[in-house]
Amino acid sequence: MRLLVLLVWIFMAGLTLNAQTLRDSILVNERKTDRPLTLHKGQLQFNTGYEISVISKEYDNSGSTVSLADMGIASILHKYCLELNYGLLDFIQTSIALNYARRGQRHETLYLWTTNSEVPDYEVTYFDEYTGFEDIYLGGVFKVPFETDRIEITLSPGISLPLFSNKPDAPENSIVLPTEAQPTTKIVYHSHQRMGNGSLAVKAGTTFLLRLPGNINVSARVNYSGPFSVSKSIRWIHQLEGSDFIYDDIPYEYLLGNTWDYKADMTFPVISWFSATLSWSGRSTSEGWSEKTGYRIKNPDVRLSVLSVGYEIIASGRLWISESMNIPISGKNQLAPFSIYLGVCYNLFPFEKRIKY
Amino acid sequence: MIAKKINGVVSFLFLLLVCILLIGCKETWDTIDPENFKTWEYFTTQNGLGSDSVTALAEDDQGNIWVGTINNGVSKYDGKEWIIYNEENGLLNDTVWSIAQDGNGFMWIGTNEGLSILVDDTWQHFAEFGCIYAILNDYHDHMWISTENYAVLEWDFQGWRIWYDKECEWCNYVNVLFEDRERNIWFGTWGGLKKITNNRITYYNTDNGFPGGIVWSMYQDHWGNIWIGVSWASFVVRYDNRNFEAITLANGFQLNLITSISSDNEDNLWFGENDMGAIKYNGSLMKAYTVKNGLPGNLITTILKDKEGYLWFGTMGGGAARYMPGLN
Numbered sequence: 083m084r085l086l087v088l089l090v091w092i093f094m095a096g097l098t099l100n101a102q103t104l105r106d107s108i109l110v111n112e113r114k115t116d117r118p119l120t121l122h123k124g125q126l127q128f129n130t131g132y133e134i135s136v137i138s139k140e141y142d143n144s145g146s147t148v149s150l151a152d153m154g155i156a157s158i159l160h161k162y163c164l165e166l167n168y169g170l171l172d173f174i175q176t177s178i179a180l181n182y183a184r185r186g187q188r189h190e191t192l193y194l195w196t197t198n199s200e201v202p203d204y205e206v207t208y209f210d211e212y213t214g215f216e217d218i219y220l221g222g223v224f225k226v227p228f229e230t231d232r233i234e235i236t237l238s239p240g241i242s243l244p245l246f247s248n249k250p251d252a253p254e255n256s257i258v259l260p261t262e263a264q265p266t267t268k269i270v271y272h273s274h275q276r277m278g279n280g281s282l283a284v285k286a287g288t289t290f291l292l293r294l295p296g297n298i299n300v301s302a303r304v305n306y307s308g309p310f311s312v313s314k315s316i317r318w319i320h321q322l323e324g325s326d327f328i329y330d331d332i333p334y335e336y337l338l339g340n341t342w343d344y345k346a347d348m349t350f351p352v353i354s355w356f357s358a359t360l361s362w363s364g365r366s367t368s369e370g371w372s373e374k375t376g377y378r379i380k381n382p383d384v385r386l387s388v389l390s391v392g393y394e395i396i397a398s399g400r401l402w403i404s405e406s407m408n409i410p411i412s413g414k415n416q417l418a419p420f421s422i423y424l425g426v427c428y429n430l431f432p433f434e435k436r437i438k439y
Numbered sequence: 440m441i442a443k444k445i446n447g448v449v450s451f452l453f454l455l456l457v458c459i460l461l462i463g464c465k466e467t468w469d470t471i472d473p474e475n476f477k478t479w480e481y482f483t484t485q486n487g488l489g490s491d492s493v494t495a496l497a498e499d500d501q502g503n504i505w506v507g508t509i510n511n512g513v514s515k516y517d518g519k520e521w522i523i524y525n526e527e528n529g530l531l532n533d534t535v536w537s538i539a540q541d542g543n544g545f546m547w548i549g550t551n552e553g554l555s556i557l558v559d560d561t562w563q564h565f566a567e568f569g570c571i572y573a574i575l576n577d578y579h580d581h582m583w584i585s586t587e588n589y590a591v592l593e594w595d596f597q598g599w600r601i602w603y604d605k606e607c608e609w610c611n612y613v614n615v616l617f618e619d620r621e622r623n624i625w626f627g628t629w630g631g632l633k634k635i636t637n638n639r640i641t642y643y644n645t646d647n648g649f650p651g652g653i654v655w656s657m658y659q660d661h662w663g664n665i666w667i668g669v670s671w672a673s674f675v676v677r678y679d680n681r682n683f684e685a686i687t688l689a690n691g692f693q694l695n696l697i698t699s700i701s702s703d704n705e706d707n708l709w710f711g712e713n714d715m716g717a718i719k720y721n722g723s724l725m726k727a728y729t730v731k732n733g734l735p736g737n738l739i740t741t742i743l744k745d746k747e748g749y750l751w752f753g754t755m756g757g758g759a760a761r762y763m764p765g766l767n
Contacts, residue, residue, distance in 0.1 A: 376748045
């Protein structure tokens with residue numbers, strides 16, 4: 083995926099050298115706050131990005147902050163994002179998006195004594211590795227026709243397709259059996275999880291944009307995502323035979339929860355090519371269940387609020403660069419990642435006539 | 440005109456979205472909410488169980504849990520209330536060692552003084568068998584009972600067949616009757632193990648790899664291994680159809696008596712111990728459970744996994760408890 087993002091970047095850099103079209107002038111004269119909520123007709127937009135998240139705390143069931151760093155189990159998430167948008171008409175846009183992410187989480191090492199020895203009899207480490215593509219998103223954005231100079235409203239239906247397997251690969255547990263010199267049995271439980279939800283999900287949202295005097299934009303967005311059906315995955319069990327682990331997979335069913343995403347942001351152009359954005363976003367997931375443990379257990383309700391500050395630089399009429407910093411401020415039953423996102427957006431009108439110099 | 444058409448398209452899309460959202464809302468009311476769920480539920484004489492000294496557990500085809508006790512017969516739990524069957528209402532004896540249901544749905548209760556069968560609401564008694572240690576209903580609905588006076592008896596609808604062992608006197612003391620997935624019948628005895636395959640008997644003792652000890656419990660795990668709990672050893676025995684392997688118990692005690700073995704929905708094995716609680720084994724690591732972890736007592740006499748996946752622990756003195764593993 084990193085290679086893919088790099089190739090797209092190179093491709094876009096190559097395109098910047100390409101000939102301009104007559105409609106490029108539309109983009110050249112648009113600040114971020116001037117842009118409509120949907121792309122212009124014929125406009126193709128590539129978005130690539132990289133996000134690094136430091137997961138050093140989480141919110142527990144009561145909403146209290148738990149420091150993972152203090153327990154020595156902080157982790158880093160790397161996410162590579164790719165999104166393609168195309169303006170079918172001035173008020174209809176289609177989108178496709180795909181992310182790849184990876185994260186490794188080493189949990190606190192457990193030392194177990196079963197005898198009265200000075201050294202522990204067991205040293206147990208859990209290491210969970212999450213890698214892979216998230217589900218692919220296909221959707222559209224439709225502008226509601228009662229547009230005014232100050233207000234725009236869009237509806238955005240979509241679906242999330244589980245094109246990539248979400249079933250975890252077999253674990254790679256290992257054991258070091260005790261010897262006279264090293265009397266501790268050391269076990270590492272190493273799981274391989276996937277990033278995808280593995281479930282067809284419907285998505286729907288609406289965005290409300292208000293243009294205030296002074297070129298300040300305020301927007302509010304609500305998105306819903308819910309599962310279309312019950313999904314299947316597998317869990318792994320193991321057995322130790324001598325010093326070798328053997329594995330077997332057990333199928334189970336689950337139902338994703340219903341997720342509501344909220345976002346409110348304010349954007350203002352500091353100068354013509356530099357805009358700053360301040361935003362608050364919230365996520366709430368409820369319902370859903372899993373039979374992973376053999377019982378149909380309701381998923382815990384999840385909440386997360388994040389405050390973001392960011393900027394966008396219009397490097398050229400076609401190329402925009404953005405960066406944002408996302409700070410978790412509250413939540414429940416959720417990891418609290420602090421993240422930085424770097425995005426590059428390239429725009430063109432591929433089916434317009436080129437200007438010949 | 441165009442605006443009207445677009446408005447129509449948007450309205451249609453909005454309705455479509457609503458429909459999709461409604462389809463997306465799946466029923467979730469039959470789920471267990473871990474935030475409002477008791478991981479452990481305890482049953483004692485305080486809430487209707489016949490006695491706090493439990494000796495046997497069984498589940499019938501209606502999902503009722505039958506609890507045998509040492510001094511007050513057997514108690515049936517239908518999920519709401521307990522019904523006690525004891526000498527006062529027809530049971531042969533108040534000390535119950537074993538319970539099983541036959542193919543007709545009748546409950547077989549093995550007591551200190553013989554066998555009582557609950558046929559509808561009346562009892563049939565077989566006092567001549569003496570104490571009944573174990574009962575098994577096999578794949579063919581034959582009933583096997585381990586008795587004080589006749590070694591093992593098999594009811595095959597025609598009559599009783601006596602499985603008395605002239606070769607091995609200690610093998611007539613059978614604590615465990617067990618059927619594996621290949622339909623072999625196993626006797627766990629004071630003299631080792633016996634396997635019956637199509638009327639052919641195979642002995643397993645210290646001569647052919649079985650580590651020895653009196654057999655108290657047997658269970659077959661997900662992998663097909665047969666686990667054997669023996670008395671006063673520091674290990675539990677795993678038989679993989681070829682070899683016996685002694686797996687050291689990880690609670691540090693040198694002598695254990697594995698009274699019972701079962702597994703939970705996550706395929707962890709649970710070993711019930713005499714006076715030392717229970718041990719959960721995930722395939723490579725053991726974790727000890729005692730009253731500190733929620734068990735009603737440390738003398739575990741029996742463990743049962745019911746159809747819903749709950750683990751029931753029977754204890755001597757602490758009553759019974761229903762536990763849902765995996766929630767926490």
